[in-house]
Amino acid sequence: VVPGETAxxxxxxxxxTDKPIIGISTYNVIxxxxxxxxxxxxxxxxxxxxxxxxxxxxxxxxFYIDPDFAEDPKMAKVDLITLSYTFFEAKEGQKxxxxxxx
Amino acid sequence: MSTAMxxxxxxxxxxxxxxxxxxxxxxxxxxxxxxxxxxxxxxxGYESAACRQRAMAYLECRMDRRVRPATPARQLMANxxxxxxxxxxxxxxxxxxxxxx
Numbered sequence: 001v002v003p004g005e006t007a008x009x010x011x012x013x014x015x016x017t018d019k020p021i022i023g024i025s026t027y028n029v030i031x032x033x034x035x036x037x038x039x040x041x042x043x044x045x046x047x048x049x050x051x052x053x054x055x056x057x058x059x060x061x062x063f064y065i066d067p068d069f070a071e072d073p074k075m076a077k078v079d080l081i082t083l084s085y086t087f088f089e090a091k092e093g094q095k096x097x098x099x100x101x102x
Numbered sequence: 103m104s105t106a107m108x109x110x111x112x113x114x115x116x117x118x119x120x121x122x123x124x125x126x127x128x129x130x131x132x133x134x135x136x137x138x139x140x141x142x143x144x145x146x147g148y149e150s151a152a153c154r155q156r157a158m159a160y161l162e163c164r165m166d167r168r169v170r171p172a173t174p175a176r177q178l179m180a181n182x183x184x185x186x187x188x189x190x191x192x193x194x195x196x197x198x199x200x201x202x203x
Contacts, residue, residue, distance in 0.1 A: 008157040041187065
């Protein structure tokens, strides 16, 4: 992936149970310092997503790495950035601390 | 993940995506496009830049579909021109060739 260029990535999620699940996900970027350069244009996170029993669905993320990443001397040794998502089951009345996003 | 015990680093604050959440392709309507994109990635050694044409095709597919239940607000990046999504150079190329069916 070239900093500044938009890129697409896919994750796949499956609901192996026999009940519909409503999940909500949050993400993490490693190394931690690279997180400030990671910009998501669109992804499936922060909003509740419903998966029916046995449903398997592709989850796309459309993003770019801020071109300033290439200028930051602290990032000079970073050639691998890992983006991970954790899914939580959304429960009634429970909300993740979303940063003012609706 | 950084531990909370390290006072000198800021904690990681997740940021919401610029254009909001992607409505999911529950019916797999654009799976072919996704497969073609993934195939391209595998062949190119996972060079994202080599597969931008197919990434654009996937996004076009999603944008053309209405997400069920059909509510205009849920259409993927509704009315967002591809140029604004970083595909400007590919659009110019595309208009010079015949559209692929």
